Amino acid sequence: MFKRLAIAVTLLGLIVGGIVWFKSFRDGMIAQYLSGMVPPPVPVTSEKVETVTWEPGIEAVGTAIAASGVDLATQSGGLVREIQFTANDRVTKGQLLVQIDDASEQASLAAAKAALGVAQTEATRAQTLSERGVSAATTVESAEAQTEAARAQVAQVQTALDDKRLTAPFDGVIGIPQIEVGQYVGVGTTYATLQDLSRMRVDFAVPEQQMGLLSLDRPVTIKTEVGDFSADGHIIAIEPRVDPNSRMVSVRAEVENASGKLSPGQFLRVRVSLPSEPNVIAVPQTAISSSLYGDSIYVIRQGETAEEQKVEQVFVTLGRRSGARIEVIKGLTAGEEIVTSGQNRLTNGGKVKVDNSVVLTAPAGE
The missing domain is CATH 2.40.420.20 (conserved putative lor/sdh protein from methanococcus maripaludis s2 fold)
Known part of the structure; x- marks a missing residue:
């Protein structure tokens, strides 16, 4: 029995030894093979x-604003009688845009002019009588004062009449009408927007650390995110105060917009050019x-x-x-x-x- 056990243990040892030797031999061969490999360049x-x-340069993001842009509002209340523009029309300074009903003012003007005529006639008669010596000087002065009062009344009514005519304050492109014919509007009612698109301003901000690099008239280049529009301009204003919350300095530049591709409110990429090195x-x-x-x-x-x-x-x-x-x-x-x-x-x-x-x-x- 002991002889059989010894034989079994011997065989087991030979098997285990063979496995260990084979594993060691395999690892050695793999290592030798890999050590001889040279990785390619x-x-x-x-x-x-x-x-x-x-x-x-200084990179920043900015917003386009019109060099001249306003919300047009009525100066006098009343019924809208005429609208003399359509959306996106190019208008010129002084062009009539909206006519408010002015029948009452026209009548008042006619009455004021008639009163002015009577006052002028009375003043002429008083002057003639004074020259003949049959009228006192106070009568002439009173007549002249009446004439001036009548003339002031005409001017006042004329001003009220002009307020019924809404004209363009400058050349530009007008927006969508906000009122309709026959609508009653009050004083201050916005009836359209007017934008001068020939020149555009660009507002942007830079960190306070770069404030010393800025100066008036320094060239800038702007680009739009949509399309391939770009334009050159220059800085026209630098805010002397640093925003205490953002630690940024507000800057304004002006660029030409002859093509009209740049619109107010548009997002822009701004680059301020600095001296070359x-x-x-x-x-x-x-x-x-x-x-x-x-x-x-x-x-x-x-x-x-x-x-x-x-x-x-x-x-x-x-x-x-x-x-x-x-x-x-x-x-x-x-x-x-x-x-x-x-x-x-x-x-x-x-x-x-x-x-x-x-x-x-x-x-x-x-």
Whole structure:
């Protein structure tokens, strides 16, 4: 019995030993195979670092407002007799827009003019009698005073009559009529809007830290979110007070709108142009790799052979942004070659193959 048990234990030991030996042999062979594998170079695109003339600017969002824009309101109450415009008409200064019923004022004006005529006749008669010596000087003065009072009455009624005629205060485009013929309107009733679209103003705000960079007449460029409209202008006003809640400074610019494509209230992208700066290093934003340790750029270095190229991860200090490029304050020098795309598979010291015939797109999340 003991002999059989010894044989069984021996066989079990041989089996276990064989399994352990096979596993060790397999792992060793796999490790030997992998150690002999050389990963192929990673294809990347590159760019030579050069100094450029930097065109700095202040980016902001703004709102378009008409240089001249008002809500037109009635100056006198009454029934609307005529509406002399339709929506989006171009009107000129002084053009009649709305006529309020003025029959009562017309009658009052006729009566006032008649009274003025009587007063002038009486004043002439009194002057003639005074010259003949048959009338006192006080009679002439009284007649002249009556004439002036009658003339003032005519002017007063004429003013009331003019208030019934609503005219355009300036050239512009008029909006949708807010009243109808036959409607009774009170004083101050808005009947339309009038906008001068030939010139537009743009209101925007910048952080208080950039307030010192602003000045009157500094050029600005505006662009719309919808369409491809853009226009140039200049700053015409800077609010001298910083908003204590937002810590922003309000700025107003003026731009030409000869085409009429810009409308009041429209959302705009604003760029304030600042003086250009020479000898600035700027790289594509796609070349920047950001992590918890900071921002870095992969610089291409020469490998052990003439054909071999490797990359070195260099940490940099970044500055301002302008379009698709970003300023590098520290970490790069002109003449170095950097990786601009394809760095998602790179590690420090890894081999690369530069191929600038195509532009590699970074995957989402890179």
